[in-house]
Amino acid sequence: MFNITKTTSLITGYWLATLTVIVISLVTELLTPWLPHTSLLLLFMAGIVFISAKTALGPAIFASALSFTVFNFFFTEPFFTLDITHRHDFATLLLFISVSLITGNLASKMRQAIADSRQALDRQHRFFSFSQKMTSAATSQEVMSRLKYAVEQTTSTPFCFIEKQQQQFICTPSTFSVPDDEILNSIWQYEREDELPHIKGQFFSLRSADKTLALIYLSKRLSESQSSALHTFSNLAALALQRTLLAEDLEKTRLISETEQLRSALLSSVSHDLRTPLSSIIGSASSLLEYHEKLSQQDQQQLLTTILDESQRLDRHIQNLLDMTRFGQGKVTLKRDWVDIKDITAGALYRLHDELDKRHVEIDIQDNMPIIWVHGLLIEQALVNILDNASRVTPVGGQIHLAARLTTDCIEIDISDNGPGIADQEKEKIFDMFYSVAHGDSQTKTGTGLGLAISKGMIAAHGGNITVLDNPSGGTIMHVTLPKHPVVYGPEK
Amino acid sequence: MNIAAKTILIIEDEAQIRQFLRISLEAQSYTVVIATNAAEGLELAGKQPVDLIILDLGLPDRDGQQVIQELRKRSQIPIIVLSVRASEDEKVRALDAGANDYVTKPFGISELMARVRALIRINDNQPSTQAKIQFDNLTIDTQSHEVWLDNQAIHLSRKEFELLYQLTVTPGRILTHQQLLKIIWGEHFVSETHYLRILVGHLRQKLNDDPMQPRFIITVQGIGYRFKY
Structure with a gap:
């Protein structure tokens, strides 16, 4: 890849050199009546400095040679031959060629230095952004996937990660061919690669202070600059990995x-x-x-x-x-099916009819509700728990209101009661299973129990959510949202 | 209809449940026959005329599903299955195997009685042989495929009529999603429940039936549909 661009730019360089010399020749021709003969060479010199600064040494030398030839051919006596009559012309041309070679060389060296420092800056930038990514990685998986990306950016050599779980080496991707366990073990145990029997590829290790966390194995050896880049990446990743592993342990x-x-x-x-x-x-x-x-x-x-x-x-x-x-225990598997929200509501109301019959239940479901892709019984149970809660805080003869509507991106169900309401500092807690369990079903002031925590779990399993809002007319509104799924219409006719 | 003549066979291993079922059914003037396990139940069902079977799915000696299959080989006696909560699959399997209805434990007696009455009534009426089926203000002509609601003819598509017919020919009986999909669309469509949901929606609209207060079609969540009896 790099070589191709280099060749292309070199060819362009030669074209540029040729073009510049042609243009300068034309200008020189125009200026001949007004300038002393030898000063014309300065114009060509300017062209050579320009080419040296813009391209590489090759085109610069080429431009010098071309300028020399052109000047000799068109502007020194005898004209239109490569012979030189005047001795001072000859000296001038010699001087010209040496000066142009020196300036060309200097200019192209400067160019190289700029390119080098730019590359160094670029590498530094890459390391910096990599180290930033490592710092922000929250999990070990994230660290490894970012490291994988960085290695891929650095080299096209195939590679794999090697980790150790329960005394077994685990390779990702698992199909990658790696040296046998004995070699892996000695690398893992801090031994240096060069002390080991001949290995085709190259190892980089991610090490913390007291142990090896992972290895990178590349199927062949890398160039020096790639090697040093990978060393830096490995060290940064090891630090990040140490941090995430610690956090994961704590979480466990x-x-x-x-x-x-x-x-x-x-x-x-x-x-x-x-x-x-x-x-x-x-x-x-x-x-x-x-x-x-x-x-x-x-x-x-x-x-x-x-x-x-x-x-x-x-x-x-x-x-x-x-x-x-x-x-x-996370043992719930969703058995999703297309269901009608009205059916679910009717089912929930029926299951609580003993409780709800003693109160006024007002239902307001929009007509254009699409069928939804959910585990019907779970959503029904979630509504039963919310309605049960509403009925518990609503005195006999009081009113409960259930409204369902379709918005642009979800389905909303609001269940409102005129009970005592829920204090702001309790609003989030009532969905916390631990909080609900600890307070028991009948001990909380708000009358909420396990039921709401379970409802939240069931709704969340469907990608939805429940939040508590204050009812403007006193009491609480349980605001349920469920994602909308596009219905695939079939041959119902 | 003479209820006193009806015999109900209870196949249930739990004594407490047998007891309250017997007391309540006898209080409603049914004759009650009792079996405590599957073998005994199958034997009793073969020995004497029975009008309805109440079968517990969790029997000690055999799987209730097998008992249903065994019973169905011999007769079409209505079967009500007793099952525990949270096993939709079990209920669906029982219904697909030929059970007519189910009641989930724990249940109130009025719930069970309503099912018993409905199934015995259906068996007496045998509406499938009639040319015209009548429910309250709904009339269905099974020959000409015409349907009237409040004496007003309503136009149903072929599939809508088929759905209505299947539900009404055995009112009160639950038809599972799979059963309905197989009958109406065919073998390959048994998992396309959304076809059925949409068809039911259309039919309800034409019958002016509100799913929140159903007059005709009742949804049995996660299982199927039944026609109100």
Whole structure:
């Protein structure tokens, strides 16, 4: 690549030299009546300095030779021959050729120096931007992928990364042919390449203070400048890698302790939230069994209703706990299908009809809603949890409003209640599974429980989101957004 | 219709559930026959005339799906399946194997009773043999493919009519997405549920049926559709 441009620029240089000499000859011809004969040579000298500054040494010498010939041919007696009559002409021409060679040489050396310093600057710039990229890389993967890009930019030689996991060398790409494990091991153990038996390729190692983090293996040896560039890249990448590995370790420890905390919070939640409805059920059932003869028809009915209501509440708790553990373990796979938002809403309302029938539920769904690409039951469950929450904070006879509409890029569902509302500092926390678990289902002032955290998880799994807004008429609006998917229309007719 | 003459077979291994089912069904004047496992259930179903089977999918001796297949080899007795939550696949498989309906545990008795009544009524009426099917203000002529709503003729496309016909010929019975797609579009289209969603949408619009308060077509989320009974 480099060679081709060099040749091209050289050829252009010779053309430029020729052209310049022709133009100067014409100008000289025009100026002959006004200038002393020998001064005309200065014009040619100017042309040579110009060519030397613009191109390389070759064209400069060529321009000198051409100028000499042209001047000799056209401007010295005898004209139109290469013979020289006057002795001073001969001396002038000799002087001319030596001066032009010296200036040409100087100018082209200067040009080379400029090019060199420009290249050095460029390399420095590349290192600087690489080191910046390394500093900003957040994960080890990012470090490696940026390093890969940098190596690719530096050399066209095929290469691979070698990492060590559980005493095994892992090569990326895995198909790359690398020296055997013995050699890899000694390189990994700080040994120098040149002390090892003959290796075809070249290694660069990413090392921290006390251990090797990764190796780069190139299938053949590099030139000196490429080698030094790769050394710099490897060192910078090793530093970055050390940092990201440390951060990842910390994150892992944090996750483990968080899971532990969640587990213990879950246990206390289970004992509290499951026992509360169970107490009512056991109490009501045993009362009925013991005293049914003494109880009025109305009281018996009331106790039976309690048993039913509380069992259903228990069932919802259990569903929530199951959903939460499934989501916590990341075991949920979305079974997406095309569903009608109206069907989902109707399903959610039906499942809560015992609770919602005691309140006024107003539904306002736009007519032009497209069918959506979601796991229907999960979205239904998410709406059930939000509606359940709304109904819990809405007194009997109060109003709940559900509105769904289509915007340019998503589907929005707003569920509003006129309950006590949620304080600003709680607005984010109520979706935090840990917070919800720790506070239990019935202990929070806002009445939110696990349900909202689960809803958020379910909606987020679909690429959507839930946020809490204040209802202008008092209470809360749960604002759900779901991404819109283009429907592929089929042969329905 | 004489309910007292109807016999219901319960195949369920859990004593508590058998008990409340028996008490409630007998209170509704059904004759109840009880089996505690699959083998016993299949034997009883072969021995005496049964009008409806309530089958638990989680039996100790055999997979409930197999029991459905076994029963379907012999007869078309309506089957209601009892299954646990969060297993749409299991429900769909049961329905595809020939079960008529399902109830998810835990369930209220009124929910189950409604299904029982509907299925026994369908079996009595056998609407598939009639030339005209009538539901409230909706009339369907199965011969001429004409449909009237409030005595007003409505025009349905061929596929819309087919969908309506399939749902109404067995009202109350759930037809799964796969069953409907196979009947209406053919074997190769069983995974193209969006065709079905769009067709149902069009049909609902023509029948003036609001999915939020359905009069005719009820969506069973993740499973299929049923016609309201």
